[in-house]
Every structure is written in structure tokens, then in C-alpha cells.
Amino acid sequence: MARRHHEPAGPYSAGDVLAVHLQDRATDFLRSLRLHREAGPGGGDASADAAARLRRSARRISGTLHTFRPMLDREWSDALRPELAWLSGTLAREHAYGDRLERLLAALTRLSGTPVPVPVRGGVQVPVRDGGRVPVGGGGRVPAPVPPASQVPVPVPGAGAGAGAGAAPASVPGQGQGQWQGRGQGDGGRGGAVAPAGALALGAAKAGALLERQLNLARTRAHSAALQALGSARFHAVADSVALLASEVPLAGAAAGPPSALGPLAAEAGARLLDAVGALPLLRAGHPYNAEALADGLTTDPAPQPQDAPWHQVRLLLRLHRYADEVLRSVPDAVPDGAGEGSRLLSAGHALDRHRDASEAAAAASAAARTPRITPATAYALGVLHADQRHEVEAARYAFQRVWVREEVRV
Structure with missing residues (x-):
């Protein structure tokens, strides 16, 4: 049995190094899981931060199992690795949809010159100016400079x-x-007049509302899927495997080398x-x-x-x-x-x-x-x-x- 805190009598082996690394990552996983449970489903930034740390730990364990597979028990690593990938992917979707929405609304503001409110996870609308997010209390709006027509x-x-x-x-x-x-753009046989910036501003608000409706719906579904996954028997089996990993790493015979x-x-x-x-x-x-x-x-x-x-x-x-x-x-x-x-x-x-x-x-x-x-x-x-x-x-x-x-x- 490979232990995390050990004092080998002889030189370190490859299995010792790999076991300590995996056990550290498993400890990070369990700590992040505890923080996520303490924050609760409506924990806001604390819950999101804990979920991000949980994803990072799962990715690192899965990546290490993939690269150093010959050093580990093959049946055990092949069973755990896809489960960690499933967990990481499930938890990442909600965050990805939220970031995608903020990115697109910020780009709409930058392109149209019309401040499109960016919904923040806390529920406060934050307009965007010059491509950056500027928090404003009370749902106020900050006007953004109108780009020249040649840029539209x-x-x-x-x-x-x-x-x-x-x-x-x-x-x-x-x-x-x-x-x-x-x-x-020079002569290219494709002439055409340039529309004023107002032509883009005209549709920016409706485009933003459409994107917000679609991506918020997808994000809500991803949030529900993440909550369902964290309460499932499949997740508990993954958590139990990682908990065992924190104390013992199943190694193959090749791990006895230097x-x-x-x-x-x-x-x-x-x-x-x-x-x-x-x-x-x-x-x-x-x-x-x-x-x-x-x-x-x-x-x-x-x-x-x-x-x-x-x-x-x-x-x-x-x-x-x-x-x-x-x-x-x-x-x-x-x-x-x-x-x-x-x-x-x-x-x-x-x-x-x-x-x-x-x-x-x-x-x-x-x-x-x-x-x-x-x-x-x-x-x-x-x-x-x-x-x-x-x-x-x-x-x-x-x-x-x-x-x-x-x-x-x-x-």
C-alpha cells in the first residue's frame, strides 16, 4: 500500500512519486467537495469557486491516470478515469454558458455602441463599456462610445x-x-455602402435578449443537471473512489522502478x-x-x-x-x-x-x-x-x- 506521508528506508520509486502526487490531488478534490457542500446550491461565488476547484482536481487526477497508465492498476484506472471526465464535464457546462453569455453581450456593446446589460450571477445587471465590465448599482447604464461607421x-x-x-x-x-x-477595403469588384452604426444598434438589444433567453435556459438546465449529478449514486461512487485514492494508490509492477x-x-x-x-x-x-x-x-x-x-x-x-x-x-x-x-x-x-x-x-x-x-x-x-x-x-x-x-x- 502506497501512503501519502511515508519515509521510505531506501530511494524513492516511481510509484512513490506518483502515489504522493495523486493523493495530493485527491485531497484537493475532497476538500473542494466539502467546501461545495458547505456553500450549498445557492452559495453564489463560494459555490462556484468550490465547483471550479473540484473540476480542476478531477481533471488533474484523470490526466495523470491517462499519462501514467502503465504504472497503475489498469482495471482500476480505466474505470475511474471516464467517471472523473464525466464529473468535470457536467460541472463545467453551467459555468461555460454563463461566461459565453457575458462574452457575447460584451461584444454586442462594443460593436454597436449601445450598452447591453450583462447579467451577473448575483442578479445585478452590469453594462459594458469599451469591452470591459463596469459595475453599476441600481441597474444603471453607462453609455459606450459609438464606433465609427467604417468599423461596422x-x-x-x-x-x-x-x-x-x-x-x-x-x-x-x-x-x-x-x-x-x-x-x-480597396477595389475587389464588390462595391457597397457602409451602413451607419445605428443600423447595428437597432438590432443589438433584441439580439442580446435572444441570446440571454437561449443561453440562460441552457445554463439553467446545466445547473439542474449538475445538482442531479452531485446527488446521484454515480457521483457518490466517484467520491468514494477518490477518498480511497487519498490513502491508497493501486500500483502496477512497473511502478517499482526509479x-x-x-x-x-x-x-x-x-x-x-x-x-x-x-x-x-x-x-x-x-x-x-x-x-x-x-x-x-x-x-x-x-x-x-x-x-x-x-x-x-x-x-x-x-x-x-x-x-x-x-x-x-x-x-x-x-x-x-x-x-x-x-x-x-x-x-x-x-x-x-x-x-x-x-x-x-x-x-x-x-x-x-x-x-x-x-x-x-x-x-x-x-x-x-x-x-x-x-x-x-x-x-x-x-x-x-x-x-x-x-x-x-x-x-
Whole structure:
């Protein structure tokens, strides 16, 4: 039996290092679960913070079980890992819907110049100014500066604009066949006047209300699913397994080797990450404005953007690599890698998190634009919002490319 606080007579083994790391994560899980129960379902920020810590602990345990599977009892780890992934995913949905709504409403305010109230989890409405959240008491509003008309894209005349109810601008997948045109884009055989900012402000309020209704409904359902999951027999079985993990880690015979035996397994996780990054179009992502990729993002296919999937996979592999690196850094008397590598991984991870958030926000705007019987002004605002979030996707890819390639050149 591997114990968390042990004083081995001989040198540390790979199993000792792995057991201590997993037991620490299991202790964090149990502590977060206790805080979540103390906060209660209506605990507000305390409950949300405890749920976030619970998710982080579950992800780290699951990632460690995945990377160092040969060192652990295979049947036990294969049974626990998917259960932890289920728990983490279930708890993450409510938080994701709330953040997505705030992101989209903030973008609507920035694009339209009309303050769109952003609902905060405590129930207080917070308007947005200059892309940032400014708390105002009593539900007051702070006027946002109106962007110049040249910054507001409009559909080319004759491309579906002005159609009946339910018509949408061309940037909304599945609706319209025109192209977005802005001032100062040069000759390209696609002329078109630029609409005033008021055209976007006209539909921003209704677009915001539609997004709030849809995403709040999804968030409420996710909250109910999370509460149901936390009270289920399935969750209690997971909690019991983690509680046992805090005192005993089922190890395989390979864990009796020296701590250096952990290195090749962590290296495999790094190799998988490098292979996935090598498949990304980093050369194309190295351009600050990538019109070709943006056009691909405005496809009429309502399915998730296929071009986003490789980036999401890199994000998951990067997380596994970081968790494996945490295990290696816990090896006694080990000389950790330079701080630059850890900083690089964190910066790259933040860029990929931004990519995921913007991609999902764009998908939410696209889904809202497919709502039947919405007005053309509402569809127009949602189209501009969708295009804006696809621009954010490209900006995140550019940021990741800059971090990754620059650090590789330094090495």
C-alpha cells in the first residue's frame, strides 16, 4: 500500500512519486467537495469557486491516470478515469454558458455602441463599456462610445438584405449568400455602402435578449443537471473512489522502478502534443489578419467548424502535457526545467482557451441567428457578432503561433 506521508528506508520509486502526487490531488478534490457542500446550491461565488476547484482536481487526477497508465492498476484506472471526465464535464457546462453569455453581450456593446446589460450571477445587471465590465448599482447604464461607421460591416446590397422576417446577413452560416463589405477595403469588384452604426444598434438589444433567453435556459438546465449529478449514486461512487485514492494508490509492477521511469511516459505526452501542433496551419495563423481562414469560418454548414477541431485537440493534449510536467517536478531532488518552458505552456494554454471560448461563442451566435421569425435587424446584429467572434478565433490562433514559434526559435 502506497501512503501519502511515508519515509521510505531506501530511494524513492516511481510509484512513490506518483502515489504522493495523486493523493495530493485527491485531497484537493475532497476538500473542494466539502467546501461545495458547505456553500450549498445557492452559495453564489463560494459555490462556484468550490465547483471550479473540484473540476480542476478531477481533471488533474484523470490526466495523470491517462499519462501514467502503465504504472497503475489498469482495471482500476480505466474505470475511474471516464467517471472523473464525466464529473468535470457536467460541472463545467453551467459555468461555460454563463461566461459565453457575458462574452457575447460584451461584444454586442462594443460593436454597436449601445450598452447591453450583462447579467451577473448575483442578479445585478452590469453594462459594458469599451469591452470591459463596469459595475453599476441600481441597474444603471453607462453609455459606450459609438464606433465609427467604417468599423461596422454591412451586407452588400442585393445579397439578401432587406428580406422578410427571418432574413440574416451573409456572415451568419446558413443564411444569405452575400459578402460582408466595409469601407477602405480597396477595389475587389464588390462595391457597397457602409451602413451607419445605428443600423447595428437597432438590432443589438433584441439580439442580446435572444441570446440571454437561449443561453440562460441552457445554463439553467446545466445547473439542474449538475445538482442531479452531485446527488446521484454515480457521483457518490466517484467520491468514494477518490477518498480511497487519498490513502491508497493501486500500483502496477512497473511502478517499482526509479523515478526516472516516469520520464518516458511524460515524453510520450509531449510527443503527442508536438505531433498535433505540427498538423496545425501555423504558417497561415502567423498572419495578424487571416481573411482566408475567416471566410472558411463563415461556411453555411450548421455543424461545428471542422477547422476548429485540431486546435481543440491541441488544447487537450497541452493540458495533459502540463499535468505530466507537474508530476515530474514533484520528483524528489529533481532539477526542474527552466521557468521559460512552464511560462510558455501557460501562455499557449491561455491562447487556446481564448480560441475555444471564441469558437463556441461564434457557434452560439450562429445558432441564435437560425431562430425562426426573427427580424432582419436582429439577424444583422447576430451576423456581425458571429463575424466578430470568428475574428477572435483567428486572433487567438495568431497569439498561440507567436508564443509557440518564438519560444521554439529561442530554444
